[in-house]
Amino acid sequence: xxxxxxxxxxxxxxxxxxxxxxxxxxxxxxxxxxxxxxxxxxxxxxxxxxxxxxxxxxxxxxxxxxxxxxxxxxxxxxxxxxxxxxxxxxxxxxxxxxxxxxxxxxxxxxxxxxxxxxxxxxxxxxxxxxxxxxxxxxxxxxxxxxxxxxxxxxxxxxxxxxxxxxxxxxxxxxxxxxxxxxxxxxxxxxxxxxxxx
Numbered sequence: 001x002x003x004x005x006x007x008x009x010x011x012x013x014x015x016x017x018x019x020x021x022x023x024x025x026x027x028x029x030x031x032x033x034x035x036x037x038x039x040x041x042x043x044x045x046x047x048x049x050x051x052x053x054x055x056x057x058x059x060x061x062x063x064x065x066x067x068x069x070x071x072x073x074x075x076x077x078x079x080x081x082x083x084x085x086x087x088x089x090x091x092x093x094x095x096x097x098x099x100x101x102x103x104x105x106x107x108x109x110x111x112x113x114x115x116x117x118x119x120x121x122x123x124x125x126x127x128x129x130x131x132x133x134x135x136x137x138x139x140x141x142x143x144x145x146x147x148x149x150x151x152x153x154x155x156x157x158x159x160x161x162x163x164x165x166x167x168x169x170x171x172x173x174x175x176x177x178x179x180x181x182x183x184x185x186x187x188x189x190x191x192x193x194x195x196x197x
Contacts, residue, residue: 042121042122043095043097043115043122043124044057044059044060044078045057045058045059045060046115046121046122046123046124047124048076048099048111048113048124048125048126048127049124049125049126049127049183050076050099050101050111050127051127051129055076057076057078060077060078061075061076061077061078062075062076062077063075063076064076066103066104072103072104073104074101074102074103074104075101075102076099076100076101077099077100077101077102078097078099079097079098079099079100079110079136080097080098081097081098081136081137081138081139081153082095082096082097082139083095083096083097083139083140083141083151085141085149085151086149087114087116087149087151087178087180088116088149088178088180089148089149092116092117092118093117094114094115094116094117094122095114095115095117095122096112096113096114096139096151096153096178097112097113097114097115097139098110098111098112098113098130098136098139098153099111099113099127106164107132107133107164108132108133109129109131109132110129110130110131110132110134110136110155111127111128111129111130112127112128112130112151112153112174112176112185113125113126113127113128114151114178114183114185116178116180116183123183124183125178125183125184125185126182126183126184126185128174128176128184128185130153130155130174131155131157132164133164133168134155134156134157134168134172135155135156135157135167135168136153136154136155137154137155137156137171138154139151139152139153139154140152140154142175142188142190144190144191147175147177147188148177149177149178150175150176150177150188151175151176151177151178152173152174152175152176153173153174153176154171154172154173155168155171155172155173155174156168156169156170156171156172157170157172158170173190174187175187175188175189175190176188
């Protein structure tokens with residue numbers, strides 16, 4: 001009876017040890033999982049909505065055909081002017097920055113975008129058009145103490161009567177606040193006296 005009991009205990013120990021060893025991820029599995037997490041977490045490798053179209057960046061760039069077999073392509077590219085800050089009050093560090101888009105003509109369109117950080121990685125926002133052939137300056141938190149999570153995109157543009165060939169020389173600022181549910185920017189009045197919630 002004792003021999004049978006010992007044999008059962010040994011068999012259970014061996015089977016349990018086998019499953020314990022095989023349940024541990026291999027070094028390759030751990031590396032592959034880390035690569036997936038890194039791709040999701042990188043704001044230069046996620047999708048953003050630009051003019052109603054989902055644009056998936058890969059290493060900060062995306063090329064899409066205007067029409068099938070067309071020679072010209074729409075090129076969307078990471079420009080920069082990053083601001084790392086909490087945009088939605090969840091305590092995680094999000095990123096606000098600028099993308100450019102060239103559509104095959106003479107224009108270069110600049111968009112304010114955001115990447116909200118989650119536990120799974122970043123989620124890309126809708127792009128807010130800042131302008132065509134502008135000169136981006138800085139991206140800052142609003143200096144208005146009553147603004148919560150408001151980002152200011154500063155840039156130079158042309159005066160209304162100036163041609164597009166003129167160099168941007170008029171300072172402008174877009175005060176924007178991200179709606180995390182819709183992933184869209186809303187315009188905020190710079191000297192608004194109430195609180196932006």
